[in-house]
Amino acid sequence: MTARGGAGSGRLAASLPGLAVVRGYQRAWLAKDVVAGLVLSALLVPQGMAYAELAGLPAITGLYTSILCLVGYAVFGPSRVLVLGPDSSLGPMIAATIAPLLLADGDPARAVALASMLAVMVGVLMTVAGLAKFGFVADLLSKPTQIGYLNGLALTILVGQLPKLSGFSVDADGLIEEAKAFVSGVANGDVNGTAAAIGLVSLVGILLLQRLLPRVPAVLVAVVLSSLAVKLWDLGANGVNTIGVLPSGFPPFTIPTAAWGEVPMLVVGALGISLVALADTMSTASSFAARRGERVHGNQEMVGIGAANIAAGFFQGFPVSTSGSRTAVAEQNGSKSQLTGVVGAVAIALILVLAPWLMQYVPQPTLGAVVIAAALSLADLAATRRLWHQRRMEFGLSMAAFLGVALLGVLPGILIAVALSILNVFRRLWWPYQTSLGRVAEIPGLHDTTQYPDAKLLPGLVVFRFDAPLIFANARIFNEQVRALVADHPDLRWVLVAAEPITDVDTTAADMLELLDDWLNERGVSLVFAELKDPVRAKVEAYELTRTINPDHFFPTLDAAIDAFRASTGATWQSPTEP
Template identity: 70%
Template sequence: MSSVVPGIVTLRTYERAWLPKDLVAGLVLTALLVPQGMAYAELAGLPAVTGLYTSILCLIGYAVFGPSRILVLGPDSSLGPMIAATILPLAGAGGDPARAVALASMLAIFVGAFMVLAGTAKLGLIADLLSKPTRIGYMNGLALTILVGQLPKLFGFSVDADSLIPELVGFIDGVATGETVVPALAVGFAGLVIILVLQRWLPKVPAVLAAVVLSIAAASALALGERGVDLIGMLPQGFPAFTLPQVSAADLALLAAGAFGIALVSLTDTISTASAFAARSGQEIRANQEMIGIGAANIAAGFFQGFPVSTSGSRTAVAEQSGAKSQLTGLVGGAAIAVILLFLPGLLQNLPQPTLAAVVIAAALSLADIAGTVRLWHQRRIEFSISLAAFGGVALLGVLPGIAVAVALSILNVFRRAWWPYQTRLGRVAGLPGYHDVTSYPQAQQLDGLVLYRFDAPLFFANARTFRDEVRRLASTDPRPRWIVVAAEPITDVDTTAADVLEELDALLATAGVVLVFAELKDPVRSKLERYGLARPPAPDRFFPTLEAAVEAFRAQAPGHWSAPPPGS
């Protein structure tokens, strides 16, 4: 039971000395949870107060079922556009807030259900569907999309558009036609500068809290609400009631599709963040239990008018820096938010909307990884191109199609590497034991009549002909080799299509007097070849445990000498 509900383990092993640190860290964390929760709720197209509801319940859910002692979940800037892209088309042109909340809540339940089912089925490897280059491109595209979407709010007006290019055009038109509300721009831009400067130069100071406090003070002192600046206003008082979201059956399929993309991004983000913090504390990552913990957090939020959540590197870092020792930190933060809702609903009523836009823009800037993109350019151009394609998918097609593009690119990249794997000849290099790539060592010596050939991938239907064509090319060189030895250690599988190609290739080579030999073939692969009928007598005479054994067997039949390859071979 304790392995399924890690919160029980935390409760049983909790040390009294941790309590003061968890209490302080929870109160510090609240200063970040409140403004970010409200800002990311509006980013998702929902009332700001739903961000507070979501924060409370997801913290409770993860504290009970999540395996990490320090990870902090909550509304996230990377999920906001995905949530909006899923629910706003379904909410209709009228933009009924109640319907949008119901859709978002059901979306959270779907995300949670996917997570719990996948974690129970031990499918934590789903997080690997997004490679790092595609994730960098996706996040860069997301950062640009969020930035452009929040600019009108920062300038004090709104734009009726739902994709990057129309939003950018609408923003430029709004500025050109004089829609900018100068006081709104001033307070929003000031808040953004405060956040960025403090994060850069005084990281221990809660930058978001400082921006929120100062902007509330400015709004109150200068009566910004009377000067055209939108304010948050009074929050609904009280704790959200348990609610089963009411949505039509026609909406379920689209919600499920959106939930899959959100679950994938949330899981990938959580696993990477959890790995980073676990490495610093010596803990191990339990990917499947993380999925269950995130799932429980989403389900809890969904039943209390919340929306999908993910982990947060910035909030987790704040908790760690503040001395957090356990998930009690998150529970203290959730309790503090509940106190605000129950007894201080007017605390944030003078918070300017442009300040929330500044909070979101600062978060968007942190999502972008320009340095990582530049590194890809220098390290591997093909992965830079993949990252750029993922960026374009998000920026031009939209957030949900963008995640589909990112996943597809990751899968295609894996398939591409297996379809056109690296292949080379091997030779003997003076002073180095073993046999080595002639591309890296052009001076490598070849044994007369023998070709050592390495194919760096499993043999399957997509690349079997590539293997066949290269072996045929090697067999047709002048002088014609007597043996072609395949250094088969990288070949981890052979499917039935490849087996048929091997059988045809072996027969074709035999007519030309060339023998196809395998060395270092793994036992499971050898067993498959036996089932396919390719390793029956006298075939076993052509399977050797090592390259050295194959070379010695060849030399026993045809003594020759080692020589450098001719120029251009």
């Protein structure tokens, strides 16, 4: 009974990491968690409101979202340091999903309901995927396409926030149209000088503080100082828009609904948001876990993100993800456990219940500056330059993802990024790297003759390396390359396949090998394999390929195969220039 109880308790702790933290909580952590939580809340409040407006929602929903997602992740999330909340990379995706479902800017209450439904969908998708151990789907976004996607997103957000930063609004959709509308507004004199000054000073202040004094909460400083300026100098009378008094009280439990006709669009948006949130969370979790000597629990992370989104969705919130900047703030201030997020959530709830007037003087241009600063942190121009210098193909993929987001929109952009990542994997399988090997003086082993054109060769032998599993997609390429080798070497006796990189052989490739071996045998050439992995060798035997390929032509190492060839032919190593 005790053993079964212990096993059940262990499973429960694995499903509810927050429970395990409570059981093993140390009193020495409490002060650090409380301080880190209070500092974190000072960042969460202005960012939450700014990112809510980026998503096309009332600012208050950003605070509702922050409270519930922090509590949800504290219970179900495995990481003791990750901080979830409204995110700048998800805001445009949320807006792109719900905006077409609203009529003529729509009703704010309806927009909140759709965003909450979207959060619940994201939460269910993530939770189910985590329970089904689908954490690997985060790999569908390769690093180059992530870089391009985020660069495009940064540009889109930047251009979209310029009117708010300048104290006016535009009625346009899409990067090009919004850019034209902003330029037109500036040309027509729509810029409010006072609002633009507040916005620009806030933006410059945030960027400088983040660079020069990274431990100082730059966003909080900008929000507090700009709010004081609005209050002391009555800048509202000069046309500077502010948030105003927030609704008082804790967000009510609400079951979001959507019409059946709206479900397909919401599902598409939820899939895209889930993928971006998962990729962002995995990369952030991996980097912070490495620094702390911890292990990333990918599937449980999906459950944690799912729980956070479901909790937010049932309390008028919208989809959330992990934030690297907020996580860094928590870590820098000594966070030891998920209690940090709970303290942050309680602090925000107390503001809503006891002091909703606290945010009434926060100027909209400052919120625009907060969003632009976040957008600039998304862009990674240095990584783009590295791709240009290191691998032009992946630079092209990155630029395609960038243009997809910038020109076609956020949701099409993420679909393009995923498709490009998958196509790039298929391209590598379809046309893998292939080369011949030779002996290089004073370097043990055999080496690529492309890199070492003076490598010595054995007459009558070609050592051929094919760097991919041998499957239906590349079987024709393998076949054609081997036949080309025969045509290029009239004296050829053996085609020795350096098979260590070949991790699989499917039935299509097996049929190809059988026909190829018959063709080679007719010309007096043997197909030989070395270093074929045991599971792959087992498949070769299951396909009965040894009926045509001589069983003696499978060698454990390249050296063993070469020794056998030299023993049967008497060949010696020669320079390519020797006759």
